[in-house]
Amino acid sequence: MIDCRNIAKGKEKGELIVSSEPISFLGGVDPETGIIIDPNHELKGKCIKDKVLFIPGGKGSTVGSYVIFQMKKNNTAPKAIICLNAEPIIATGAIMSDIPMVDSPSSTKELKNDVLVEVDGSGGKINILG
Numbered sequence: 001m002i003d004c005r006n007i008a009k010g011k012e013k014g015e016l017i018v019s020s021e022p023i024s025f026l027g028g029v030d031p032e033t034g035i036i037i038d039p040n041h042e043l044k045g046k047c048i049k050d051k052v053l054f055i056p057g058g059k060g061s062t063v064g065s066y067v068i069f070q071m072k073k074n075n076t077a078p079k080a081i082i083c084l085n086a087e088p089i090i091a092t093g094a095i096m097s098d099i100p101m102v103d104s105p106s107s108t109k110e111l112k113n114d115v116l117v118e119v120d121g122s123g124g125k126i127n128i129l130g
């Protein structure tokens, strides 16, 4: 179990998709599919739908919050979000879209691609399931 700061309430399970780079949701992610479309991003072509997204944080336009909300409506959103350091764009998007979110994990060594985790955005914890 990894202690975190709780940002957006709720609890969801999913497989991790990890990036060392921040993501701009406006222009960087296709809300129709959940695929990363930023040509310069390390996750270009990868789909974040139904994944647990682990990123350093967000960047870019504040409209990114609404892109996250649109993704939730389209069923293309991540199940949960983990950030190293939450910032207002992604935190607002997660809160208004009911996507569990935490930041400031006490350890990141187990947070690797494809690991199944449960994010508890209410209690501020990540459980490693396998």
Ligand SMILES: C/C(=C\C(=O)O)CCOP(=O)(O)O
Residues within 6 Å of the ligand: 060, 061, 062, 063
């Ligand atoms: C509200 C904005 C644009 C719109 O309505 O489409 C401005 C967003 O400003 P940023 O500097 O990109 O956050």
